[in-house]
Amino acid sequence: xxxxxxxxxxxxxxxxxxxxxxxxxxxxxxxxxxxxxxxxxxxxxxxxxxxxxxxxxxxxxxxxxxxxxxxxxxxxxxxxxxxxxxxxxxxxxxxxxxxxxxxxxxxxxxxxxxxxxxxxxxxxxxxxxxxxxxxxxxxxxxxxxxxxxxxxxxxxxxxxxxxxxxxxxxxxxxxxxxxxxxxxxxxxxxxxxxxxxxxxxxxxxxxxxxxxxxxxxxxxxxxxxxxxxxxxxxxxxxxxxxxxxxxxxxxxxxxxxxxxxxxxxxxxxxxxxxxxxxxxxxxxxxxxxxxxxxxxxxxxxxxxxxxxxxxxxxxxxxxxxxxxxxxxxxx
Amino acid sequence: xxxxxxxxxxxxxxxxxxxxxxxxxxxxxxxxxxxxxxxxxxxxxxxxxxxxxxxxxxxxxxxxxxxxxxxxxxxxxxxxxxxxxxxxxxxxxxxxxxxxxxxxxxxxxxxxxxxxxxxxxxxxxxxxxxxxxxxxxxxxxxxxxxxxxxxxxxxxxxxxxxxxxxxxxxxxxxxxxxxxxxxxxxxxxxxxxxxxxxxxxxxxxxxxxxxxxxxxxxxxxxxxxxxxxxxxxxxxxxxxxxxxxxxxxxxxxxxxxxxxxxxxxxxxxxxxxxxxxxxxxxxxxxxxxxxxxxxxxxxxxxxxxxxxxxxxxxxxxxxxxxxxxxxx
Numbered sequence: 001x002x003x004x005x006x007x008x009x010x011x012x013x014x015x016x017x018x019x020x021x022x023x024x025x026x027x028x029x030x031x032x033x034x035x036x037x038x039x040x041x042x043x044x045x046x047x048x049x050x051x052x053x054x055x056x057x058x059x060x061x062x063x064x065x066x067x068x069x070x071x072x073x074x075x076x077x078x079x080x081x082x083x084x085x086x087x088x089x090x091x092x093x094x095x096x097x098x099x100x101x102x103x104x105x106x107x108x109x110x111x112x113x114x115x116x117x118x119x120x121x122x123x124x125x126x127x128x129x130x131x132x133x134x135x136x137x138x139x140x141x142x143x144x145x146x147x148x149x150x151x152x153x154x155x156x157x158x159x160x161x162x163x164x165x166x167x168x169x170x171x172x173x174x175x176x177x178x179x180x181x182x183x184x185x186x187x188x189x190x191x192x193x194x195x196x197x198x199x200x201x202x203x204x205x206x207x208x209x210x211x212x213x214x215x216x217x218x219x220x221x222x223x224x225x226x227x228x229x230x231x232x233x234x235x236x237x238x239x240x241x242x243x244x245x246x247x248x249x250x251x252x253x254x255x256x257x258x259x260x261x262x263x264x265x266x267x268x269x270x271x272x273x274x275x276x277x278x279x280x281x282x283x284x285x286x287x288x289x290x291x292x293x294x295x296x297x298x299x300x301x302x303x304x305x306x307x308x309x310x311x312x313x314x315x316x317x318x319x320x321x322x323x324x325x326x327x328x329x330x331x
Numbered sequence: 332x333x334x335x336x337x338x339x340x341x342x343x344x345x346x347x348x349x350x351x352x353x354x355x356x357x358x359x360x361x362x363x364x365x366x367x368x369x370x371x372x373x374x375x376x377x378x379x380x381x382x383x384x385x386x387x388x389x390x391x392x393x394x395x396x397x398x399x400x401x402x403x404x405x406x407x408x409x410x411x412x413x414x415x416x417x418x419x420x421x422x423x424x425x426x427x428x429x430x431x432x433x434x435x436x437x438x439x440x441x442x443x444x445x446x447x448x449x450x451x452x453x454x455x456x457x458x459x460x461x462x463x464x465x466x467x468x469x470x471x472x473x474x475x476x477x478x479x480x481x482x483x484x485x486x487x488x489x490x491x492x493x494x495x496x497x498x499x500x501x502x503x504x505x506x507x508x509x510x511x512x513x514x515x516x517x518x519x520x521x522x523x524x525x526x527x528x529x530x531x532x533x534x535x536x537x538x539x540x541x542x543x544x545x546x547x548x549x550x551x552x553x554x555x556x557x558x559x560x561x562x563x564x565x566x567x568x569x570x571x572x573x574x575x576x577x578x579x580x581x582x583x584x585x586x587x588x589x590x591x592x593x594x595x596x597x598x599x600x601x602x603x604x605x606x607x608x609x610x611x612x613x614x615x616x617x618x619x620x621x622x623x624x625x626x627x628x629x630x631x632x633x634x635x636x637x638x639x640x641x642x643x644x645x646x647x648x649x650x651x652x653x654x655x656x657x658x659x
Contacts, residue, residue, distance in 0.1 A: 117487040121510060125462050128453025132628070135463045137621040142613045146606040146622040157628040158449040181509035182449055279474035286470040293469040294462055295479050301460075303485040 017320045019087075020060045020080070022049065023067055029089075032309045033064070037316060053079040062087060062316055065096070073097030077104055085319045089308045091115045091171070091299055092249060093329050094222040109315040112327030113170050114307040115299035120174035122298035123217060123247050126271030127179075129292045130243050131156050131215075136289050156241070156268075159183040164213030166206060166229065167220020167248065168194055175217055176200060187212060190220075206230070210237035215245065222249035230254065235261040241268040247298040250276035259284050262291065273298045355647045356384070358391035358408065360398050361417070370636045375643065386410060390643055392417065393424075400424040405432055413646040415639045419443045419499075419626070420576065421656050422549040437642040440654030441498045442634045443626045448502030450625035451544060451574045454598030455507075457619045458570055459486050464616050487511040492540030494533065494556065495547025495575065496522060503544055515539060533557070537564035542572065549576035557581065562588045569594045574625040577602040586611050589618060600625045 019037040033039060040060065045052045053076075061084045065072060068090040077083060077100055086096060088110045101108050129135055132155035140146060163179050165172040168188040176186045176197070187201040188194075189209045194202070203209040206229055210216055216238055220226050230244065230253040238244070244267060246253060255276045261267050262285070269290035275281050278296055285291055315325045357375035371377055371392075378385050390413040393400060400414065405428060416424065416438040429436050457463050460483035468480040489512050493500045496516040504514045504527060514527040517536045521529040530536040533556055537543055543565055547553050557571065557580040565571065571594060573580055582603045588594045589612070596617035602608050605623055612618055642652045 117511065118485055121456060121486045122460050122462070124510075125453060125456030125460050128449060129457055129462055129466075132450055132453055132624075134450075134453055134457055134619065134621060135466045137624060138463045138619050139467075141608060141620040141622050146608075154624070154627050154629055154632075157446060157630040158453070159445040178506075178509045181506045182452075183445065279478075281469055281474070286472075292462065292466050294465040295469050295474045297460065297465060297479065297482065300479075300482050301485040302482055305482075 017062065017316070018060060019316060020057055020063045021066075022063070023065070023069075025064075025066065028305070029066065029309060032306075033313065036313050039064075050079065058082060061085065062319060064089070064312065064316075066090070068092050068095045070095055071097070074100045077101065077106065085109065085316070085325065087312050087315050087319075088329075089312050091119065092221055094249060096329075098329055107319065107325050108329045109312070109325045109327045110329050111299075111308045112311055114311055115304050116170045116174050118301050118304045119171045119219070119247055119298045120178055122273065122294070123171070123175045123219065123245055123271075124178045124182075126245050126247070126273065126292055126294065126298075127215060127217075127243065128158055130245070130269045130271040130290070131158050131161070133289075135292050160185075161214040162187065162212060163215045163217060164188065164203070164209040165200075165217045165219060166209065166252075167218065167226075168197065168200070169220065171247070172217065172219040173197065175219060184215075206234050207237050210234045210242070213238065214241065215243045218244065218246040218248045218252050220248055220252065222251055227251050228254045230258070232257050232261065232266075235267050238267055240265055243267070243269045243271070245271040247273045250274045250278065255282060262288055355390070355643070356388045357643060358385055358388040358411070360391050361394040362397065363392075366632070367636060370640065374640055389413060390415070390646055392639060392643075394418060395420055395423040398423060400429065400436075402428055405429070405434065413437070413643070413652060415642045415652070416656070417635055417639060419447075420548060422576065424656070426656060435646065435652045436656045437639075437652035437654050438656050439635050439638050442638055443631060444498040444502045446628055446631050447499045447546070447574050447625045448506055450600065451499075451503050451546065451572055451598075452506045452510075454574070454600065454619055454621070454625075455542065455544070455570070455572050456486060458572070458596045458598040458617075459483050463619050488513070489541040490515065490539060491542045491544060492516065492530070492536040493527075494536070494543060494545045494579075495553075496525065496527070497546070497548070499574070500544070500546040501525070503546060512542075533561050534564045537561045537569070538566075540565065541568060542570045545571065545573040545575045545579050547575050547579060549578055553579050555579070555581045557585070559584045562594055565594055567593060567595060570596045570598070572598045574600045577605065582609060589615055 016038040018040050020040045022042045024043050042049055042052050057080055059082050060080055061082050063086045065086055065088045072095060083106050086108045091111045093110050096108055098108055159182050161184050163184045163186050165176055165188040168190045187203055187209055189203050189206050259282050271292045273294045274296055281293060311327055315327060318325050354376045356378055358378050378388055386408055387410050389410050391411055393414050394417045411434055413435045419438055421438055424436060465480040487510055491507050491512045491514050493504055493516040496518045515530050515536060516527050517530055517533055586609045589597055598619045600621045601623055612620060638654060645653050
């Protein structure tokens with residue numbers, strides 16, 4: 001830390017802690033973070049990333065990762081020998097090699113519970129929209145069809161639908177609480193039963209859960225075990241009136257198979273906020289009336305962004321002060 | 332107006348013969364789908380207004396979309412002692428006049444409440460989080476070319492003012508509590524059994540709310556109850572949801588406020604002159620518009636038929652109707 005000779009009217013200059021950013025940072029994020037940290041922005045350098053890292057980043061202790069895109073693993077960590085923290089502003093961390101980080105004693109923090117209520121709200125919104133055909137009804141009204149043709153084909157009742165949650169983590173349990181108020185009985189599949197939720201029914205595998213559900217909600221992390229966890233067998237078990245809502249990661253579902261099952265009427269509908277190859281969405285989905293598509297916005301509201309940034313700042317501050325971080329990723 | 336799906340043939344039955352069965356006679360004053368007809372024909376002998384016997388029938392099936400129950404109609408069918416309405420709203424029925432003439436009136440009770448409440452919350456989430464708009468955006472390929480559609484805003488923690496805490500309003504409140512909204516309400520009088528905050532004046536309710544939900548019956552008092560002052564009190568960040576009746580809101584004023592950003596957005600399932608909607612709404616991105624369908628699901632239709640039949644059966648066996656209209 002640079003200091004000056006103390007005189008009564010010369011302020012002490014402190015360097016802000018350096019935080020590396022490899023992705024392009026938007027103006028809002030930068031505005032919130034830069035008063036606290038010296039942001040080292042790789043994308044503003046003319047050097048390619050490896051050269052930038054070896055030239056400027058040997059002493060970098062903290063990395064900020066915003067969008068859950070790309071891969072942050074061993075090869076990167078090898079180029080950041082002083083790294084002690086990767087602070088993520090996303091909820092999911094499937095883009096971070098958490099094992100590799102642990103082996104090198106690099107802490108990883110995420111958005112904690114900051115996104116949880118908004119993700120749960122959006123999930124319920126998608127479900128009601130799919131079941132009650134709100135999106136299509138809106139289009140119908142705007143087209144003038146209400147006058148010409150009569151009433152829009154009916155949707156299906158939400159109250160009382162049997163809801164199966166894949167991944168009863170914080171988002172899943174918030175969804176469960178909301179749908180309970182709609183009179184929906186809740187079941188779930190998780191790595192292990194959750195004794196905190198005795199009124200929800202546990203199923204030890206997704207197939208059985210699907211068989212006993214009218215709606216499947218995907219709110220689990222993407223891991224090797226959960227990739228393509230929703231496959232054709234699960235969709236057949238869910239059945240022709242069944243609806244899938246995905247706010248987790250696109251790759252939780254076998255996407256081409258999902259499109260096929262929707263086209264063939266193997267399942268009844270879907271509400272999708274995430275896709276395997278965002279922002280690309282399978283073209284057939286864009287012609288279907290029994291789906292609702294949103295642009296990976298389940299977690300994002302201006303309020304949640306603000307909260308997530310505050311949490312990231314708190315994690316970084318704690319780290320730089322030698323204190324425990326606030327929202328470490330548990331695995 | 333709301334009607335049953337028009338993809339099934341709907342007609343008023345035209346049986347004009349003298350009854351050959353013991354099934355009680357029922358006057359049908361509204362068009363019916365095949366599902367309705369087969370259910371009713373199993374229990375009753377159906378008559379249409381054109382039948383010479385119509386003036387002697389004691390019970391009739393009516394609907395707000397097709398009938399106005401006023402002294403003229405009651406004079407036309409002077410033997411009526413029981414009316415069963417196929418909807419929840421009864422603003423088309425002169426209840427005083429019915430009472431005066433000893434005509435029992437039944438509607439479909441609380442059947443619709445859950446469906447309407449589910450829908451109201453769905454509409455609200457859609458407006459707040461811009462789900463319909465982002466769906467359209469994604470389908471048009473704009474996520475790829477332009478990045479994300481503008482963000483919506485958080486529902487949790489918002490203050491919701493419910494106009495009309497009847498069975499629908501209560502069901503909406505119960506759901507929104509699970510989203511951590513703070514609930515206040517306006518009703519004709521305070522309800523001591525509920526824990527929500529009672530605010531006796533609609534301007535005050537709007538001023539203290541981020542979201543107004545209109546879930547009241549349409550009466551003389553509630554006609555245009557949401558007017559210019561209320562919308563201004565709700566303010567530029569305010570959202571309004573209407574699943575009651577279009578005429579509870581001053582529609583031209585609402586449209587003006589939406590177009591000029593004086594309120595933030597609206598979810599509207601009902602309009603003053605259905606199925607006509609103000610054309611200015613069509614271009615707006617801060618609204619969700621649906622064709623008076625908050626009630627309708629196939630499950631609800633089946634339940635409605637059963638409830639109507641049960642009411643008639645009670646009447647024909649000399650008992651009071653099961654779901655009489657409650658003036659609350």
